[in-house]
Amino acid sequence: MKKLIDAPSEVLADALKGVAAAHPELAVDLAARVVARATPKPGKVALISGGGSGHEPLHSGFVGPGMLDAACAGEVFTSPTPDQMLAAAQTVSTGAGALFIVKNYTGDVLNFEMAAELADAEGIAVKTVLVADDVAVEDSTWTAGRRGVGTTVLVEKIAGAAAEEGADLDAVHAVATRVSENGRSMGVALTSATLPSVGKPSFDLPEDEIEMGVGIHGEPGRTRAPLASASEIAETLVSAILADHDFTGAPVIAMLSGLGGTPLIELYLMYGAVASLLEQRGITVARVLVGDYITSLDMAGCSLTLLRADDEMLRLWDAPVSTAALRWGV
Amino acid sequence: MKKLIDAPSEVLADALKGVAAAHPELAVDLAARVVARATPKPGKVALISGGGSGHEPLHSGFVGPGMLDAACAGEVFTSPTPDQMLAAAQTVSTGAGALFIVKNYTGDVLNFEMAAELADAEGIAVKTVLVADDVAVEDSTWTAGRRGVGTTVLVEKIAGAAAEEGADLDAVHAVATRVSENGRSMGVALTSATLPSVGKPSFDLPEDEIEMGVGIHGEPGRTRAPLASASEIAETLVSAILADHDFTGAPVIAMLSGLGGTPLIELYLMYGAVASLLEQRGITVARVLVGDYITSLDMAGCSLTLLRADDEMLRLWDAPVSTAALRWGV
Numbered sequence: 030m031k032k033l034i035d036a037p038s039e040v041l042a043d044a045l046k047g048v049a050a051a052h053p054e055l056a057v058d059l060a061a062r063v064v065a066r067a068t069p070k071p072g073k074v075a076l077i078s079g080g081g082s083g084h085e086p087l088h089s090g091f092v093g094p095g096m097l098d099a100a101c102a103g104e105v106f107t108s109p110t111p112d113q114m115l116a117a118a119q120t121v122s123t124g125a126g127a128l129f130i131v132k133n134y135t136g137d138v139l140n141f142e143m144a145a146e147l148a149d150a151e152g153i154a155v156k157t158v159l160v161a162d163d164v165a166v167e168d169s170t171w172t173a174g175r176r177g178v179g180t181t182v183l184v185e186k187i188a189g190a191a192a193e194e195g196a197d198l199d200a201v202h203a204v205a206t207r208v209s210e211n212g213r214s215m216g217v218a219l220t221s222a223t224l225p226s227v228g229k230p231s232f233d234l235p236e237d238e239i240e241m242g243v244g245i246h247g248e249p250g251r252t253r254a255p256l257a258s259a260s261e262i263a264e265t266l267v268s269a270i271l272a273d274h275d276f277t278g279a280p281v282i283a284m285l286s287g288l289g290g291t292p293l294i295e296l297y298l299m300y301g302a303v304a305s306l307l308e309q310r311g312i313t314v315a316r317v318l319v320g321d322y323i324t325s326l327d328m329a330g331c332s333l334t335l336l337r338a339d340d341e342m343l344r345l346w347d348a349p350v351s352t353a354a355l356r357w358g359v
Numbered sequence: 360m361k362k363l364i365d366a367p368s369e370v371l372a373d374a375l376k377g378v379a380a381a382h383p384e385l386a387v388d389l390a391a392r393v394v395a396r397a398t399p400k401p402g403k404v405a406l407i408s409g410g411g412s413g414h415e416p417l418h419s420g421f422v423g424p425g426m427l428d429a430a431c432a433g434e435v436f437t438s439p440t441p442d443q444m445l446a447a448a449q450t451v452s453t454g455a456g457a458l459f460i461v462k463n464y465t466g467d468v469l470n471f472e473m474a475a476e477l478a479d480a481e482g483i484a485v486k487t488v489l490v491a492d493d494v495a496v497e498d499s500t501w502t503a504g505r506r507g508v509g510t511t512v513l514v515e516k517i518a519g520a521a522a523e524e525g526a527d528l529d530a531v532h533a534v535a536t537r538v539s540e541n542g543r544s545m546g547v548a549l550t551s552a553t554l555p556s557v558g559k560p561s562f563d564l565p566e567d568e569i570e571m572g573v574g575i576h577g578e579p580g581r582t583r584a585p586l587a588s589a590s591e592i593a594e595t596l597v598s599a600i601l602a603d604h605d606f607t608g609a610p611v612i613a614m615l616s617g618l619g620g621t622p623l624i625e626l627y628l629m630y631g632a633v634a635s636l637l638e639q640r641g642i643t644v645a646r647v648l649v650g651d652y653i654t655s656l657d658m659a660g661c662s663l664t665l666l667r668a669d670d671e672m673l674r675l676w677d678a679p680v681s682t683a684a685l686r687w688g689v
Contacts, residue, residue: 035589040624050635051627085627293651294656295362297374298373357686
């Protein structure tokens with residue numbers, strides 16, 4: 030295993046120290062493993078997410094004005110605990126309630142549910158939006174139902190903008206739910222990720238094969254397929270997503286995210302192939318992100334996320350955001 | 360070779376199609392392989408850079424208001440041609456002259472020199488700033504003198520801000536030169552990159568070794584060293600850079616860039632180690648970038664760049680910028 034790390038057991042703690050050093054605008058609680066805005070905004074609905082680490086910039090890279098108020102970092106590929114989520118809620122809630130943004134993995138769902146009960150007992154009103162957007166498989170290694178992946182980024186941005194401009198908890202929850210319901214994703218792995226604590230690839234992927242529909246923890250996808258061209262892979266991803274939801278007749282937000290080990294030149298190439306297919310099928314892409322947004326450690330590959338947006342979502346998408354990984358308008 | 364590509368010979372052309380599809384605010388000339396602002400700003404000094412591809416987001420990801428006016432993309436790890444540079448100058452020059460920002464590699468230097476002569480013959484005044492900031496080695500595979508690496512990003516941002524606010528060619532050249540002279544970098548490779556046209560790693564790096572001071576094309580560095588911890592690598596990089604230039608008593612801009620195959624969690628961890636060492640040595644870091652800014656295809660590893668800044672450079676650093684890879688204030 031070749032990684033820029035010290036002790037494998039301390040990767041999360043050490044990475045959070047780096048986040049703290051690089052971002053004085055964030056309050057990094059190294060004990061609770063919560064990354065929060067240094068200055069909570071009074072009267073605003075608090076947006077809180079979190080999950081296993083190893084998917085950076087998700088979620089800590091999306092904390093800041095216009096997006097999340099706090100992110101709870103679990104160990105690599107492991108849900109954070111209810112205590113962390115409660116600590117986050119206590120830190121950033123200012124009386125207007127909190128929205129938990131939860132990716133659909135059994136551990137995350139249970140822990141955020143427990144945290145919501147704990148927060149409620151402390152007088153913090155909590156609503157939850159669940160993201161389950163991965164069209165690859167219906168149930169998976171760590172999920173009942175679909176896995177939650179790239180649409181999470183879009184929920185965090187759009188609901189974050191709504192909260193920032195003063196929408197109340199019901200309204201923020203409503204728009205978050207609308208984004209969650211209208212986003213679909215699918216990914217492909219060219220290589221396995223290697224967990225620091227394990228020291229070898231999580232699964233075996235021969236030099237001439239890829240995993241179509243891989244999960245962000247290396248969960249099996251739809252098929253183990255022969256190595257294919259970018260255009261062929263784009264065709265598979267686009268077809269699977271379009272077969273699952275109607276993206277015609279509405280503005281679409283597209284995100285092509287690297288999985289951590291794939292360079293930007295390949296991601297742009299891949300997006301070119303995706304854009305061409307979408308155009309052929311009459312889909313209007315209104316906004317685009319290409320880069321690393323939801324990753325799986327050092328896995329090579331990418332995921333495609335499409336959101337069937339509407340004018341309100343586009344307006345909130347364009348609203349100012351100032352986080353480590355997404356920044357515009359401020 | 361596992362990459363998200365179609366024909367290996369068409370990687371650059373296909374990637375540029377993706378850039379065009381993702382960024383309607385850019386004018387991508389697929390024939391000349393020039394990425395330019397769609398709308399040049401009249402009366403502004405034109406900033407033009409370029410180099411071999413494979414280092415994305417450098418340079419095309421830095422085209423936009425507040426940074427470059429145009430970037431010339433060579434084939435992977437190959438200098439663009441004088442014709443491309445001339446085409447770029449003709450496209451974005453509006454009468455106030457052009458600054459060429461050139462990384463110190465023999466091919467780039469010769470081609471930009473020839474392009475400057477061609478531009479001059481067309482009535483476009485050109486000045487050039489050369490970046491040669493890599494402290495690892497004095498001469499290298501493709502250089503006389505030091506290689507030009509990460510400081511290039513800082514030159515493009517700071518000189519870009521000066522040009523945007525109306526500084527003339529002499530003034531833009533002067534601040535670009537000051538940045539170039541006060542920036543230092545060094546990198547480390549954990550793995551080799553694989554060129555699409557070659558299909559196998561450029562050099563052999565055993566599982567228990569790293570290349571300290573590697574170049575962004577895989578050029579040999581200072582030493583082939585045993586695999587080391589992030590803290591040990593940080594110590595080597597920081598010591599080499601601080602031994603080469605005085606970074607005390609001035610605000611420092613730090614950039615920790617991934618080389619393309621290293622995930623963000625490791626980059627933040629690495630930055631934490633760097634920040635701790637800089638603090639111990641009395642260096643004041645005023646601004647920080649952590650992420651992929653100058654890469655080497657899918658190489659795993661990172662590079663550290665430090666700039667001894669001054670108040671003027673900081674002011675220009677903070678000025679609005681709106682490019683694919685750096686965006687704030689707008």
